Amino acid sequence: MTETATTIPSTDELVTRVADASAAWAATPYAVRARVLRAIADALDAAGADLIAIAQEETALPQPRLQGELKRTTFQLRLFADVVERGEFLDVRIDRPDAEWPMGAPRPDLRRMLVPIGPVLNFAASNFPFAFSVAGGDTAAALAAGNAVLVKAHSGHPRLSDATAAVIAEAAAEAGAPADLVRVVHGTQEGIAALQHPAIKAASFTGSIAGGRALFDIANARPEPIPFYGELGSVNPAFVAPGAAASRAGEIAEGWLASVTGSQGQLCTKPGVLLVPAESGIVDALRGAPVPSPAPLLNDRIAQGFVQSLEALSGNQAVSVLREGEASRAQQPEATLLLTSAEAVLDDPELVTEVFGPAGLVVTYTDASDLERVASVLEGQLTATIVADEDEADLEIARRLVPVLTDRAGRLLWNQWPTGVSVTFAQQHGGPYPATTAPTTTAVGTASIARFLRPVAYQNFPAALLPEALRDENPLGVPQRIDG
Numbered sequence: 001m002t003e004t005a006t007t008i009p010s011t012d013e014l015v016t017r018v019a020d021a022s023a024a025w026a027a028t029p030y031a032v033r034a035r036v037l038r039a040i041a042d043a044l045d046a047a048g049a050d051l052i053a054i055a056q057e058e059t060a061l062p063q064p065r066l067q068g069e070l071k072r073t074t075f076q077l078r079l080f081a082d083v084v085e086r087g088e089f090l091d092v093r094i095d096r097p098d099a100e101w102p103m104g105a106p107r108p109d110l111r112r113m114l115v116p117i118g119p120v121l122n123f124a125a126s127n128f129p130f131a132f133s134v135a136g137g138d139t140a141a142a143l144a145a146g147n148a149v150l151v152k153a154h155s156g157h158p159r160l161s162d163a164t165a166a167v168i169a170e171a172a173a174e175a176g177a178p179a180d181l182v183r184v185v186h187g188t189q190e191g192i193a194a195l196q197h198p199a200i201k202a203a204s205f206t207g208s209i210a211g212g213r214a215l216f217d218i219a220n221a222r223p224e225p226i227p228f229y230g231e232l233g234s235v236n237p238a239f240v241a242p243g244a245a246a247s248r249a250g251e252i253a254e255g256w257l258a259s260v261t262g263s264q265g266q267l268c269t270k271p272g273v274l275l276v277p278a279e280s281g282i283v284d285a286l287r288g289a290p291v292p293s294p295a296p297l298l299n300d301r302i303a304q305g306f307v308q309s310l311e312a313l314s315g316n317q318a319v320s321v322l323r324e325g326e327a328s329r330a331q332q333p334e335a336t337l338l339l340t341s342a343e344a345v346l347d348d349p350e351l352v353t354e355v356f357g358p359a360g361l362v363v364t365y366t367d368a369s370d371l372e373r374v375a376s377v378l379e380g381q382l383t384a385t386i387v388a389d390e391d392e393a394d395l396e397i398a399r400r401l402v403p404v405l406t407d408r409a410g411r412l413l414w415n416q417w418p419t420g421v422s423v424t425f426a427q428q429h430g431g432p433y434p435a436t437t438a439p440t441t442t443a444v445g446t447a448s449i450a451r452f453l454r455p456v457a458y459q460n461f462p463a464a465l466l467p468e469a470l471r472d473e474n475p476l477g478v479p480q481r482i483d484g
């Protein structure tokens with residue numbers, strides 16, 4: 001039955017239904033879990049044309065970008081299905097009893113594995129209506145881990161959120177999932193009420209620092225605080241060493257501009273700041289390089305935020321305009337580039353701030369040691385990029401920079417740009433606050449599943465009462481780490 005205005009369940013009822021589904025889903029065999037994830041992927045692919053048409057209307061993102069994003073989304077669901085089948089994500093550890101354990105007391109029989117954390121609330125992102133929304137990474141990870149999901153729809157694409165949820169519901173039910181495996185709630189206050197609901201056991205979020213921090217505080221102020229995996233803001237600085245700047249100024253300028261303007265600059269991994277030697281030809285190359293035609297931003301709120309943050313930064317006395325984009329303060333802005341110096345950033349590190357949209361800040365330096373000094377005043381970042389040649393001088397600069405950047409960022413890149421985050425086993429999409437509220441985790445890649453799992457150890461248990469994954473005969477064939 002379709003829900004009409006009078007039958008839309010309350011937030012409390014939605015959470016309760018998702019909690020019931022979560023209990024049933026946690027007990028569903030891993031093989032069925034994988035089958036359901038694949039069925040959802042197939043159904044989303046089949047409904048792709050309809051879903052993309054709605055997404056275009058609601059987000060103004062172009063069709064090729066949305067097609068690519070849907071492909072990434074369904075690939076992700078299938079990859080996570082493979083992970084569920086292989087069983088490594090359970091991190092099974094079995095320590096058999098050892099009377100001679102050198103600790104000084106006998107070691108008991110201990111068997112540890114990861115179990116589903118419980119119902120998850122996912123605050124969907126505005127800028128990825130597929131890959132970080134109802135069927136996106138957080139939902140896929142939570143489902144793979146064995147939890148049902150309530151998605152707080154982003155107000156920027158409400159119809160797409162409902163349409164995606166309807167496709168998921170039908171496919172999941174046909175493949176053997178419990179009803180209400182993935183549900184959607186709309187409204188800012190409803191999102192807060194769901195986050196405060198005692199049945200919710202973890203939450204994920206992609207969006208602004210202000211919004212993410214407010215919700216993180218709510219999650220922590222609950223009588224029972226819960227993990228809140230917030231992916232917030234990042235500037236993703238790129239450091240160009242003198243050798244590379246001298247040997248390939250034009251290529252660096254074009255590569256950076258393409259990364260800064262991709263998806264109209266509305267990406268959390270946009271390399272918003274580029275540090276270059278003052279003497280290099282990069283600044284001139286940037287003045288003349290081609291930029292994409294003006295295009296609309298995701299929604300009015302993002303457009304207003306872009307104008308405000310661009311005006312604040314360009315209004316700073318230490319910042320000049322390197323290149324003003326056409327209609328740079330309107331709904332369809334062309335890229336704008338700003339210019340400042342490393343000295344100014346060292347005086348006021350807040351110049352390194354996120355401008356969400358098609359804009360970037362070029363920072364000139366006069367001494368290569370400035371790179372390290374600027375890196376050391378940065379806040380937490382999702383990524384940091386080094387552009388350098390492999391000659392001794394550039395490598396020496398990079399050698400000094402890497403430890404500082406390792407301290408500040410979740411992913412370091414060498415001669416590649418950070419946009420286009422691949423979904424893989426080794427991917428890391430996270431970083432120290434304010435890039436995320438949970439620096440020990442990733443929001444992308446198969447390691448993201450671990451966010452929605454919780455370890456439990458069974459001591460001295462009879463085999464008949466142990467989960468199958470922990471039994472000696474290992475009927476599921478999952479990887480078991482035995483006696484270390």
Ligand code: NAP
Nearest residue numbers: 126127154155187188207208211214231232233268305356
């Ligand atoms: P947002 O304003 O943080 O909103 C994200 C989600 O959180 C929405 O569902 C929103 O609800 C909810 N929310 C925000 N503040 C809240 C509060 N105080 N209490 C309860 N719920 C709250 O993010 P956005 O709309 O995507 O974009 C705004 C800015 O976020 C951008 O300009 C950019 O700076 C940043 N952003 C960052 C990323 C990233 O990947 N790190 C991605 C997108 C945007 P409603 O929709 O109901 O208001």
